[in-house]
Amino acid sequence: MMFGSNQPESGDNKWRSQLDRFVKEHQQELAALAWGLWLENGDKQGTIGIDLQPTPHFVYCPQEAVEKLNNNVENRLQELIGIIEHHQPEVEVLMIGIGKGEVKLIQFAPEPAPQVCFEQVGKNVAGLLDLLEQRMTEAIIV
Template sequence: MFFGSTQPESGDSKWRNQLDRFVKANQPELAALFWGLWLENGNSQGTIGIDLQPAPHFVYCPKDEVEKLNSRVENRLQEIIGIIENHKAEVEVVMIGIGKGEIKLIQFAPEPPPPACFEQIGKDVDGLLELLEQRMREQIAL
């Protein structure tokens, strides 16, 4: 029987779809982590990234490295760089997903906003990192 287009996810899009589902399921916690790291460092370390290789973990993506990558890919990341540079940390979360030699912009405006998420969840940055990295390992299988 045929039930519509139920093609299996290709390896190229699977990580993107799994990352989208993870972000959607963990928006308050990701917003809290984002705000906690913003309070600690501002944007001095770069943009927060979720690196899926070899196992899902958080990294910083320094601005100069993102700009070097943009140069190597003929300025195809210019829009992403503009979003990163102009986001408002108190209302939206911006991160970079890294997987399979590609990157993906993660951007959302949680309700409540990041400062309130951080306050409501009541965990410190280390606790949030530990919690979210454990959830990533459970929810994202490449």
């Protein structure tokens, strides 16, 4: 029996690989969205999340909610909380994928920087939200 990348994806983990693929294919737009939302709200709304249920859409994950979840899972998300606290929006994108009762950290440093991505994409936050949610719905089947 072979293990590793040749092993078929289980239904429970399929959303993770689909989300990884989506993020890789849409780094510029996601970086633009993250920067646009940062300009509008800073971190006072929390961390941007991608909730896959019932259909993929963006949400905010308030710091208090992440901390409460961490407490509920016996501090297994402590590393995630540290990453959120040290997030540098001018150089990296940080989002939380939420699906199937699990969370997945999405973190990358786009080239060019998020601010430049926002300028180059040329869409406002509402336009980016609509575009990305439509593309997520097509790319991620949960």
